Amino acid sequence: MIAAGFAGSLTFVAPALADLGAAARTVPAAELVGEGRLRILGFRVFDAKLYAPNGRYDPKSAFALQLTYLRDFPGDAIARETIKEIQRQGFRNQANLDRWGDQLTKILPNVKSGQSITGVRTADGGTLFYFGDRLIGRIDESEFTERFFSIWLGNNTRNPELRARLVGASS
Secondary structure, three states: OOOOOOOOOOOOOOOOEOOOHHHHHOOOOEEEEEEEEEEEOOEEEEEEEEEEEOOOOOOOOOEEEEEEEOOOEOHHHHHHHHHHHHHHOOOOOHHHHHHHHHHHHHHOOOEOOOOEEEEEEOOOOOEEEEEOOEEEEEEOOHHHHHHHHHHHHOOOOOOHHHHHHHHOOOO
């Protein structure tokens, strides 16, 4: 999930029922919390949608973050950028970063414009990855889950405006 987060043109839509396919089974009563578009240097990168039970985001409960890519990206580049963003936020355990990078490289596919990858934070703190409706992998480490979703949803995100659109300005 290309993780760079420069300011971009963002939109917000009122909560709606989830269009998450298979991922919806992991997030009960999933409804749209918020959405936005990431642009970097004027280029559209992805549209992001955050879903949570009854449209209420809680970082310690199940939720799903769906990224619909607006450009083609190789999976290994997405994995590399993800690890760079975790490092940028201050995480320095190189053994974990290397392991997570290897896992992500195996999990994340090449994407074409219009395709979606959805990361789901499970109720027990793991992360599931879906490519469209298909489960493509999981990482069952709560520390990874927290660091991974902080790229977009954490207080130290590179794009606080996108975060605000996703979780709501009062979160």
